[in-house]
Amino acid sequence: MEFAILDWLIVVAYTGVILAIGIYSNRYISSLSNYLVAGRRVRTGLAITTMISTELGLVTIAYSSQKGLLKGFAAFHIPLIAMLMAMVVGLTGFIIYRLRRARVMTIPEYYEQRYGRKTRILGGVMMVVGGVLNMGMFLYAGSVFIAGITGLYETAHINIIMTVLLLIVFAYTILGGMVSVVITDYLQFGMLGLTFVVVTAFCLSDVGWEKAVRAAADGQVAQQRHAYETSQQKLLEEGRQPEKEFTPEPEAAFDPFKGIGILYMAWMFIHFVAGWSLWQPATLRALMAASPKIAKRGYFWSSLGFLIRFMVPYFWGICAVAFLMEDPDSFAALLSGTENEVSRATMMATPLYIGQLLPAGIKGFVVAGLLASFMSTHDSYLLCWSASIVQDVVGPLAKLYGREISRRARLLLTRIFIFLIGLFLLFWGLWFPLRGDVWDYMAVTGTIYYAGAFAVVAGGLYWRRASSTGATLAILAGILAVGGILPWPRWGVTLPPWSTSAFPLGAMAVATVALVAGSLLFPDRTRKEAGS
Amino acid sequence: MTPEIAPWEALWRWMFILGCSSFVLLLVYALLTGARDIVEMFKGLASGEDEDLE
Numbered sequence: 001m002e003f004a005i006l007d008w009l010i011v012v013a014y015t016g017v018i019l020a021i022g023i024y025s026n027r028y029i030s031s032l033s034n035y036l037v038a039g040r041r042v043r044t045g046l047a048i049t050t051m052i053s054t055e056l057g058l059v060t061i062a063y064s065s066q067k068g069l070l071k072g073f074a075a076f077h078i079p080l081i082a083m084l085m086a087m088v089v090g091l092t093g094f095i096i097y098r099l100r101r102a103r104v105m106t107i108p109e110y111y112e113q114r115y116g117r118k119t120r121i122l123g124g125v126m127m128v129v130g131g132v133l134n135m136g137m138f139l140y141a142g143s144v145f146i147a148g149i150t151g152l153y154e155t156a157h158i159n160i161i162m163t164v165l166l167l168i169v170f171a172y173t174i175l176g177g178m179v180s181v182v183i184t185d186y187l188q189f190g191m192l193g194l195t196f197v198v199v200t201a202f203c204l205s206d207v208g209w210e211k212a213v214r215a216a217a218d219g220q221v222a223q224q225r226h227a228y229e230t231s232q233q234k235l236l237e238e239g240r241q242p243e244k245e246f247t248p249e250p251e252a253a254f255d256p257f258k259g260i261g262i263l264y265m266a267w268m269f270i271h272f273v274a275g276w277s278l279w280q281p282a283t284l285r286a287l288m289a290a291s292p293k294i295a296k297r298g299y300f301w302s303s304l305g306f307l308i309r310f311m312v313p314y315f316w317g318i319c320a321v322a323f324l325m326e327d328p329d330s331f332a333a334l335l336s337g338t339e340n341e342v343s344r345a346t347m348m349a350t351p352l353y354i355g356q357l358l359p360a361g362i363k364g365f366v367v368a369g370l371l372a373s374f375m376s377t378h379d380s381y382l383l384c385w386s387a388s389i390v391q392d393v394v395g396p397l398a399k400l401y402g403r404e405i406s407r408r409a410r411l412l413l414t415r416i417f418i419f420l421i422g423l424f425l426l427f428w429g430l431w432f433p434l435r436g437d438v439w440d441y442m443a444v445t446g447t448i449y450y451a452g453a454f455a456v457v458a459g460g461l462y463w464r465r466a467s468s469t470g471a472t473l474a475i476l477a478g479i480l481a482v483g484g485i486l487p488w489p490r491w492g493v494t495l496p497p498w499s500t501s502a503f504p505l506g507a508m509a510v511a512t513v514a515l516v517a518g519s520l521l522f523p524d525r526t527r528k529e530a531g532s
Numbered sequence: 533m534t535p536e537i538a539p540w541e542a543l544w545r546w547m548f549i550l551g552c553s554s555f556v557l558l559l560v561y562a563l564l565t566g567a568r569d570i571v572e573m574f575k576g577l578a579s580g581e582d583e584d585l586e
Contacts, residue, residue, distance in 0.1 A: 028574065028577040028578070034577055038573065038577075039573070039576060039577050041572070041573045041576040041577060042569070042573065043565075043569040043572060043573075044565065044569070045561070045562050045563075045564070045565025045566035045567075045568065045569045046565075046566045046569035046570060046573065048558070048562040048566070049562045049563070049566045052562075073540065073541065073544045074540075076544045076547060076548075079547075079551075080547060083551075179573075179577065182570075182573070183570060186563075186566050186567075186570060189559075189562065189563070189566070190559070190563050193555070193559040193563075194559075196555075197556065197559075200552065209545065213533070213541055217537070250534070250537065251534065251536040251537050251540075254536075254537050254540035254541055254544065255536065255537075255540050301558060301562075304551070304554050304555055304558050305555070305558070307547075307551045307555075308551060308552070308555045311547070311548060311551055312552070315548065
């Protein structure tokens, strides 16, 4: 179905309202804490809406629908682990309670309290590198999804739409800071929540649960057959005999141990423990809560959103498989080509399916909801990383050289960095050669930061002997996770599929060992209290 | 459906049903209380103070 004028009107009206509210919020920016943590005045209801809106972006929908399409119901273990880990963090207050009590505005600020200024600068650099790289795919994945659902396949059209949206986000984030982010997040939460309900209702009425179950099994077997035929072809080309008969395993679409593997599941477990407690855009919601108790409560209830943000788009992806399996050749075509082409095709399939499913008017409403999720994530992430550059790198560096940056200058610098990071996103999204699925890219880039951060913050809060040398070594160990996204095939290196999990898991293990060994071998002369 | 698939399918089906229905309730709750929280936040920001609740 075409994207009609009515659909466009809905989209333009919605983005106009968001822009106006964001600009209005500028009048409340009277201090740096108002700009960065909304004056620490966010209560439970607002904490939930801003937390879920931030972590439920268009990129989340894009990579989750791709994961559901490729892995079927077996991928459902990811939202289950995500929800349980957020509940644990919310119930126990693990890390977030003490961080909020320390009244810091960023996590590296805690590094300085506990380990010293140099650790803060290094930690700030690593956090921003991991965070900005993590954002690198937001624009690309969002563009592909919007292209699929609207039927605007011309790359130039999509780039123009995304650039305009990014400019709108710039305008209200640069002007209104966290106050406008929190309010627009609230509206966007309502919009994308309704979008989830509407699209899921259409998918259920079109495909239904039973057909989705069959499609997931058929899709998994089709992928296994494709992988088998490719490997046999390779053996024949090398002059070797085919190894064995093809044995379909439909249960791999349901059983995560068979479909995905225990190493990957272990990675997800550790990823979410560290991610929910230390991923700066999420942790910032705890740091701006009106009290440590509200921070915990916000996390606990948001855990339901963390389940939904993965599970529902997975289901849309499985419904897309049901649609594609009506013509098995079209599903097989998705799997043919280079890794980059397969990645794009598998991400495009679900929005194409949704696009032909929804009638005019509803489609405009859904696209407005998707754009809401695009903006609500971008605004928070842009503000978060730019604030970290200023607060944790530029400011402390200036202090090291005996200079002080005024609050007014910090506000200006934060706004400049919001713009610069946005420019980076435009370029990175266009040229980075993505291999594999987008979720794995996101999880690996996140690990660059939190592999070290988890050891450093947990060690700092709960272990009195953690030292600044141990912290420095642990932060640097996060670099090992980069191996998970390097273009190895381009360099002629073939790695096994489990290597994607092994790099981040290895980085986290090395970081933990580095903190312990570094702290025991090189203790600080003046030891600070755990949890100080 | 094979015996290997059945328990997993049941787990995911109930997770989907319970997750989606709870999310709808959370959506309504967060939107209602969030509106009140926005008013409170603006009042606090207008007062110009930056204090914890506890």
